[in-house]
Structures are given as C-alpha cells and as structure tokens.
Amino acid sequence: MTTRGAMLRVFFIFIFLAGFTLPGLAHQIPDGAEKLTKSEDCAGCHAAIYSEWKASMHANSSPFKDNAHNAVRLKFASSMQQAGITPSYHCGNCHTPMADNLPDLMSGKSQPDSNNWTLNEGTGCTFCHRIEAVISGKEFNQYLLNKDGSFNSPNPSGKAPHKTTKSALFANGEVCMGCHSHMLNDKGAPICVMNEEGTSNCITCHMTKIDGSPVAGSSKKTHFSHALPGGHDIEMLSKSVSLDIHVDTTAMANNVTVTLKNISGHTFPSTMPMRIAFLKLTAEDANGKVVWSNTKESPMEDMQSLLVKTFKAGEEKGVPPWKAETVAMDTRLKKGEERTLTYAVPAENIKTISASLVYRLFAPAAMKMMEIPADGKNDKNYIVITKKMAL
Ligand code: HEC
Ligand code: HEC
Ligand code: HEC
Ligand code: HEC
Ligand code: HEC
CATH class of the missing domain: 2.60.40.2360 (Intracellular proteinase inhibitor BsuPI)
Incomplete structure (x- = not known):
C-alpha cells in the first residue's frame, strides 16, 4: 500500500470513530406519521417549483446522482472494509434524508441501494416542507418531522387542496440549519461551521422571488425560486x-x-x-x-x-x-x-x-x-x- 493509501485508511477510521454511526442517529419521525411521498407528485400543480428543484443540488445529493459525493463515500466505505469494519453511511443524514432505512444506513446495517426511490430523492419537497423543528447535535443537527403530513410555509394562503401550516422556520431560514449548521469531527475540529460563519437569513439570497406562478391556476405572478444556487452556479x-x-x-x-x-x-x-x-x-x-x-x-x-x-x-x-x-x-x-x-x-x-x-x-x-x-x-x-x- 502506498503511503497516501495508508494515510487515507487511517483518516477514514477516524471518521468512523467520530461517533456518527451510533444507532438511533437519524431524523425523528413520530410513530404513525404519514409517509414521505415523491416530489414528482407535486409536479402537476407546482410545475415551475418542481423543475427548479429537480435541477438543484438538493435533488441531486445522493450517491447515485452526485459523482463527487459518491467518490468520497466509496473511499470511506472501502477504507472501513479494509479495516474490517462494516461500512456505514452517516452521510445519508443530509444527503439522503428521506431514506426509509436511514437508521440502518447510518449504523451500517444497510448499504445505499439505487433501486430504492427514497434514497434517490435527495432532499425532496415533502422532507423540507414537513420540518417541524431542528434538533441540536454536537457533531451535526437533525430534524423533527410532523406527524399529520401537513406542508409548512411562512404564509399559507388557505387555498391549497392539501393541509398547510404556518411555520416561522420557513421565514427566518432556520429550516436550513438541520443540514447546514455545522459538522465537527470526533476531536471537535470545525469541518463546516456555517452557524458561526454566516448569520443572515439564508432564504433572502438563496430563494429569491422570480417570475411565474407558484401553482397552476393561482393569481400570483411570482414565486420563491427552489433552484437554491450555490458554488455550482x-x-x-x-x-x-x-x-x-x-x-x-x-x-x-x-x-x-x-x-x-x-x-x-x-x-x-x-x-x-x-x-x-x-x-x-x-x-x-x-x-x-x-x-x-x-x-x-x-x-x-x-x-x-x-x-x-x-x-x-x-x-x-x-x-x-x-x-x-x-x-x-x-x-x-x-x-x-x-x-x-x-x-x-x-x-x-x-x-x-x-x-x-x-x-x-x-x-x-x-x-x-x-x-x-x-x-x-x-x-x-x-x-x-x-x-x-x-x-
Ligand atoms: C392538486 C394540486 C396540488 C398538488 C398536487 C400539490 N399542491 Fe401544493 N398547493 C396547491 C395550491 C392551489 C396551493 C395554494 C397556492 C396559492 O394560493 O398560491 C398550494 C400551496 C402549497 C404550499 C404553500 C402554502 C400556501 O398555502 O401557500 C406548499 C408548501 C405546497 N403547496 C407544497 C406542496 C407539496 C410539497 C406538494 C407535493 C407533495 C404539493 N404541494 C402538491 C395545489 C397543489
Ligand atoms: C435535509 C438536508 C438539507 C436541508 C434541509 C437543506 N439543505 Fe441545502 N444542501 C444539502 C446537501 C446535502 C447539499 C449538497 C448536495 C451535494 O452537493 O451533493 C446542499 C446544497 C445546498 C447548496 C449548494 C448548491 C450548490 O450549487 O452547490 C445551497 C446554496 C443550499 N444547499 C442551501 C440551502 C438552503 C438555503 C436551505 C434552506 C431553505 C437548505 N439548503 C436546506 C442538504 C440540505
Ligand atoms: C450534517 C450534514 C452532512 C453530513 C452528515 C454530510 N454532508 Fe456532505 N454536504 C453537506 C452539505 C450541506 C453540503 C453542501 C455544502 C457546501 O457545498 O458547502 C455537502 C456537500 C458535500 C460534497 C460536495 C458535493 C459537490 O458535488 O460539490 C461532498 C463530496 C460531500 N458533501 C461528501 C460527504 C460525505 C462522503 C459524507 C459522509 C462521510 C458527508 N458529505 C456527510 C452536508 C452533510
Ligand atoms: C447575502 C446573501 C447570502 C446569504 C444571506 C446567504 N448566502 Fe449562501 N451564498 C451566497 C453566495 C453569493 C454564494 C456563492 C459563493 C459561494 O459559493 O461561497 C453562496 C453559497 C452558498 C453555498 C454553496 C457553497 C458551496 O460550497 O457550493 C451554501 C451551501 C450556502 N451558500 C448556504 C447558505 C446558508 C445555509 C445560509 C444561511 C445561514 C446562507 N447561505 C446565506 C449568498 C448568501
Ligand atoms: C430545501 C428545502 C425545500 C425544499 C426541498 C422544497 N421547498 Fe418549497 N419552500 C421552502 C421554503 C423555505 C419556502 C418559503 C420561501 C419564502 O417564503 O421565502 C418554500 C416555499 C414553497 C411554496 C410557496 C411558494 C410561493 O412563492 O408562494 C411552495 C408552493 C413550495 N415551497 C412547494 C415546494 C415543492 C412542490 C417542492 C418540491 C418540488 C419544494 N417546495 C421543495 C423550502 C423547500
């Protein structure tokens, strides 16, 4: 093995030991909660928003759609295998949050499967819009989702054919901070610390108002873009x-x-x-x-x-x-x-x-x-x- 290979192996074991793989580390979904559904189901009425989302990194964050993410997670998996440890996919907490087997992926009991649509979705419509609260964690945060399947937004119009609920998190940008707040390693080193490096409302810059109705048949002429552009744009x-x-x-x-x-x-x-x-x-x-x-x-x-x-x-x-x-x-x-x-x-x-x-x-x-x-x-x-x- 090359020195670099040996080093990588050691580094990845460090990640593994970082405590990310403790069972139970996954988003909290109340018992008996409505199931998360496909973003495609929203496309018929919310066509513009759907196509913006579909092209965004949120729809393309899974190992099957983001080749860079996949490369890094495969390195991680193979180095764990070499060390005789069952590979785990704690990355799924943020990259495949809708996975119906998320606790098993995060503990290493299951491996990512491209045939499972709940992994392919990335951060889909129903995941984001059912966020009820952000749960603070040491290494990274997680979410509590609602039970009744209602879609949260800053100012529900009351005109939707589905349940909607008013939520302040969707107005002040806190809704992003379950995945974008921070990531520390096992030694407490700050890998990503958006919570310290930026304090403004994420939505004001990342979800601007653009032309086009948010839903078929609405009298509104503009909507909040779901393209969520960043470094790829x-x-x-x-x-x-x-x-x-x-x-x-x-x-x-x-x-x-x-x-x-x-x-x-x-x-x-x-x-x-x-x-x-x-x-x-x-x-x-x-x-x-x-x-x-x-x-x-x-x-x-x-x-x-x-x-x-x-x-x-x-x-x-x-x-x-x-x-x-x-x-x-x-x-x-x-x-x-x-x-x-x-x-x-x-x-x-x-x-x-x-x-x-x-x-x-x-x-x-x-x-x-x-x-x-x-x-x-x-x-x-x-x-x-x-x-x-x-x-
Ligand atoms: C049958 C059509 C239809 C479908 C399907 C549909 N919606 Fe809606 N939705 C509406 C209408 C109508 C509104 C009200 C929009 C307005 O007044 O501007 C709305 C509003 C919303 C709002 C904002 C709340 C409000 O009242 O303004 C959210 C969030 C939302 N929908 C999410 C979703 C998601 C997520 C899906 C897919 C799981 C979905 N919708 C599927 C018709 C639909
Ligand atoms: C469930 C987790 C999750 C939530 C909730 C979430 N994000 Fe993300 N976001 C991600 C992940 C994971 C990526 C990286 C995807 C990739 O590159 O594979 C990402 C990428 C991005 C990017 C970068 C796009 C690019 O071009 O690289 C921006 C900007 C962004 N998110 C903003 C937001 C904002 C603003 C919110 C709140 C409205 C939000 N995100 C909510 C997980 C999330
Ligand atoms: C706490 C949430 C979280 C966890 C856990 C997480 N990521 Fe991410 N990841 C993100 C967010 C948010 C972004 C986008 C932020 C940015 O671009 O600055 C991202 C971006 C990336 C990117 C850049 C993708 C691109 O196409 O530009 C790679 C690669 C990546 N993550 C790999 C991983 C791997 C591998 C793991 C697991 C070992 C992992 N991440 C765990 C939240 C997370
Ligand atoms: C004043 C406008 C503004 C605000 C407020 C803002 N951003 Fe950004 N953000 C940008 C710009 C411009 C970029 C592109 C430059 C870059 O990638 O660093 C960006 C890039 C990003 C990226 C992509 C980084 C990458 O590696 O691809 C992420 C993720 C992100 N922002 C998340 C957030 C989050 C989360 C918040 C709220 C805490 C936020 N932003 C608040 C303007 C803003
Ligand atoms: C990353 C989290 C996230 C994802 C994924 C997401 N949304 Fe949203 N959505 C938001 C936030 C935050 C707002 C509120 C924006 C504002 O009012 O400033 C919003 C607003 C909306 C609105 C009201 C828009 C308006 O202009 O009146 C609708 C409708 C909606 N979303 C539907 C959807 C649909 C359909 C999908 C999937 C195709 C989706 N959302 C995916 C975070 C998300």
Whole structure:
C-alpha cells in the first residue's frame, strides 16, 4: 500500500470513530406519521417549483446522482472494509434524508441501494416542507418531522387542496440549519461551521422571488425560486465577491493593489472545506501578450492570493478533515471582509493589468486524493469576477 493509501485508511477510521454511526442517529419521525411521498407528485400543480428543484443540488445529493459525493463515500466505505469494519453511511443524514432505512444506513446495517426511490430523492419537497423543528447535535443537527403530513410555509394562503401550516422556520431560514449548521469531527475540529460563519437569513439570497406562478391556476405572478444556487452556479458565484484594481506607476514598478470584498452572506468560499479560490493577476504588453503573472502553474506560488481552509493534526499540516485536530490556516474571506493584496509588477513594457478571482469546487489535491471524477464541473476553473485595467 502506498503511503497516501495508508494515510487515507487511517483518516477514514477516524471518521468512523467520530461517533456518527451510533444507532438511533437519524431524523425523528413520530410513530404513525404519514409517509414521505415523491416530489414528482407535486409536479402537476407546482410545475415551475418542481423543475427548479429537480435541477438543484438538493435533488441531486445522493450517491447515485452526485459523482463527487459518491467518490468520497466509496473511499470511506472501502477504507472501513479494509479495516474490517462494516461500512456505514452517516452521510445519508443530509444527503439522503428521506431514506426509509436511514437508521440502518447510518449504523451500517444497510448499504445505499439505487433501486430504492427514497434514497434517490435527495432532499425532496415533502422532507423540507414537513420540518417541524431542528434538533441540536454536537457533531451535526437533525430534524423533527410532523406527524399529520401537513406542508409548512411562512404564509399559507388557505387555498391549497392539501393541509398547510404556518411555520416561522420557513421565514427566518432556520429550516436550513438541520443540514447546514455545522459538522465537527470526533476531536471537535470545525469541518463546516456555517452557524458561526454566516448569520443572515439564508432564504433572502438563496430563494429569491422570480417570475411565474407558484401553482397552476393561482393569481400570483411570482414565486420563491427552489433552484437554491450555490458554488455550482456561476451567476450565484458572481454575487459573492467584488474586485477593484488600483495601480500606482513609478519609475521602478507598477504598484498594484487588488481589493476583494466578500458580499455573500457568509465566509467565501463556503462551507465545504474542499472548496478553494485564488486571485490570478497578469500583465500584458501592447500586443496583449502576458509578460508577467503572479503564478505560473499553481496558486500555491502566491500564498496571499489563496482563499482556503486547511487542517492540522499535531505538527502535520494539510491533513484531511477527518484527521484534523484544529484548523491550520483559514484564509477565506470572512463575511463582509475587505482584503487588499499588493504586487510590484515590472514598470516597463506593460499596457494592461488583469485580475480574475478563480473558484474551484474541488482543489486539485482533493480531487486526486478522493478520486473525484474530472467531469468538466468538478475540475472547472470558474471565473467569479474579472477586471482589466489599461495603464
Ligand atoms: C392538486 C394540486 C396540488 C398538488 C398536487 C400539490 N399542491 Fe401544493 N398547493 C396547491 C395550491 C392551489 C396551493 C395554494 C397556492 C396559492 O394560493 O398560491 C398550494 C400551496 C402549497 C404550499 C404553500 C402554502 C400556501 O398555502 O401557500 C406548499 C408548501 C405546497 N403547496 C407544497 C406542496 C407539496 C410539497 C406538494 C407535493 C407533495 C404539493 N404541494 C402538491 C395545489 C397543489
Ligand atoms: C435535509 C438536508 C438539507 C436541508 C434541509 C437543506 N439543505 Fe441545502 N444542501 C444539502 C446537501 C446535502 C447539499 C449538497 C448536495 C451535494 O452537493 O451533493 C446542499 C446544497 C445546498 C447548496 C449548494 C448548491 C450548490 O450549487 O452547490 C445551497 C446554496 C443550499 N444547499 C442551501 C440551502 C438552503 C438555503 C436551505 C434552506 C431553505 C437548505 N439548503 C436546506 C442538504 C440540505
Ligand atoms: C450534517 C450534514 C452532512 C453530513 C452528515 C454530510 N454532508 Fe456532505 N454536504 C453537506 C452539505 C450541506 C453540503 C453542501 C455544502 C457546501 O457545498 O458547502 C455537502 C456537500 C458535500 C460534497 C460536495 C458535493 C459537490 O458535488 O460539490 C461532498 C463530496 C460531500 N458533501 C461528501 C460527504 C460525505 C462522503 C459524507 C459522509 C462521510 C458527508 N458529505 C456527510 C452536508 C452533510
Ligand atoms: C447575502 C446573501 C447570502 C446569504 C444571506 C446567504 N448566502 Fe449562501 N451564498 C451566497 C453566495 C453569493 C454564494 C456563492 C459563493 C459561494 O459559493 O461561497 C453562496 C453559497 C452558498 C453555498 C454553496 C457553497 C458551496 O460550497 O457550493 C451554501 C451551501 C450556502 N451558500 C448556504 C447558505 C446558508 C445555509 C445560509 C444561511 C445561514 C446562507 N447561505 C446565506 C449568498 C448568501
Ligand atoms: C430545501 C428545502 C425545500 C425544499 C426541498 C422544497 N421547498 Fe418549497 N419552500 C421552502 C421554503 C423555505 C419556502 C418559503 C420561501 C419564502 O417564503 O421565502 C418554500 C416555499 C414553497 C411554496 C410557496 C411558494 C410561493 O412563492 O408562494 C411552495 C408552493 C413550495 N415551497 C412547494 C415546494 C415543492 C412542490 C417542492 C418540491 C418540488 C419544494 N417546495 C421543495 C423550502 C423547500
């Protein structure tokens, strides 16, 4: 086994020991509760909302629809197998919350089965709309669902042919915090801590009002979009950070100042620690040829340009989340943070200076380690914002 393989094996055992697999760790559904039903059943009346949801990561979060999630969970499963432990799928708490065998998946008694529709749904309509309360947990939170199958929303119209109930959670964004609040490992290291990194109402930015009726036959002209865009969406990314360039030209150099400001509701990039962003600065001559750049091959060549979160265990830096004891470095932009990066670019022969903020869903090193498929999305360099300045 390679050193990396051996390391991975150890890391995954750490996850396993993290206490995620205790039996009974699953969402609470009261005895005798109405069964969760397919999102497809809502499509006939709520056509626009259904098609937005269908294309969203919420409908595509299961191992059978998200190839990156699947790659990571397979690594996790095979490393447990190698260690002689029955693989468990605690990920299902958030990635396949509707699974009718969720406690068994989380304890390792059952394995994910692509023929079971309740896993394929991801976070479907009835799961979200039946959330009654968020149950706080140490490693991560969970939900209590309602018994009567009524659909919760901020302001029920009273016109629906099905049961509806008014719920404040759907107005203030708390409804998201069963899955998006936090994830700690067994050593208490903060893997994802949205609850500390962003405090605004998630719904105001992630579920905006758009054209189209929420239901066939309604007099309403707009509805709240269920596309729930994030890092997979270039338009959403373009709303995350602003960028300005300022240049002071002297005889010695062009002193370039780039100002980045986080205008999203939380840390950028957020929240999954495999996300990464970096600034690419180039200087071009009169022919548009790049004659200077802050990095050649890897963003690591210019540490001030890197927006990233990494972990450490003892003295060892850059360890994966599951081995983490503490955060080694967190250079991501905090909510509302404005940061200036400075560069001395050669003075001669330069006609334009260009700055681009680049975002990646998965850092190249993470893709390699987890064998995440390069499918044109996972490995894409998304340009969040770009500016060019003539000198
Ligand atoms: C037979 C048509 C029909 C079906 C099927 C249907 N709905 Fe509705 N739903 C309505 C109507 C009508 C409204 C009222 C909308 C309005 O006045 O704007 C509504 C409203 C809602 C609301 C908002 C509450 C309110 O009163 O404004 C939610 C949430 C909701 N439906 C969820 C669902 C879900 C989830 C499903 C699938 C399990 C579903 N609906 C299936 C017709 C339907
Ligand atoms: C039952 C768990 C669950 C609930 C409830 C939930 N989410 Fe998610 N959400 C997820 C998971 C899991 C993913 C990642 C899916 C993937 O990438 O495979 C996700 C992804 C996202 C993304 C990223 C999309 C992208 O392009 O990467 C956004 C934004 C988001 N959720 C916002 C919300 C908001 C806002 C709410 C509340 C209205 C909410 N979520 C409720 C589990 C949930
Ligand atoms: C507490 C809820 C929760 C648990 C448990 C959980 N995840 Fe997630 N996961 C999320 C949320 C929420 C997102 C989206 C957040 C974001 O993109 O920043 C996500 C995103 C991801 C992504 C990125 C997917 C993509 O396509 O970009 C991967 C990979 C992933 N999770 C793997 C796993 C694996 C493997 C496990 C189990 C070992 C797991 N997760 C357990 C909530 C969870
Ligand atoms: C002020 C607007 C704003 C608010 C409020 C906001 N977000 Fe975001 N969010 C964004 C923007 C812009 C992005 C895209 C940049 C990024 O991916 O970091 C984003 C990205 C995300 C992602 C995707 C990260 C990924 O890895 O793909 C998740 C998940 C998310 N937000 C969840 C939430 C949750 C949960 C809340 C509430 C606690 C929230 N957001 C509040 C603007 C906002
Ligand atoms: C991630 C959680 C989540 C999922 C999944 C989800 N919803 Fe919603 N839905 C919400 C929230 C939160 C609101 C309230 C938005 C607001 O009022 O700001 C809402 C609002 C609605 C409304 C009222 C919309 C309006 O503009 O009047 C309807 C109808 C609805 N949802 C139907 C559905 C249907 C049908 C599905 C599945 C195709 C679905 N929802 C999936 C969270 C969710």
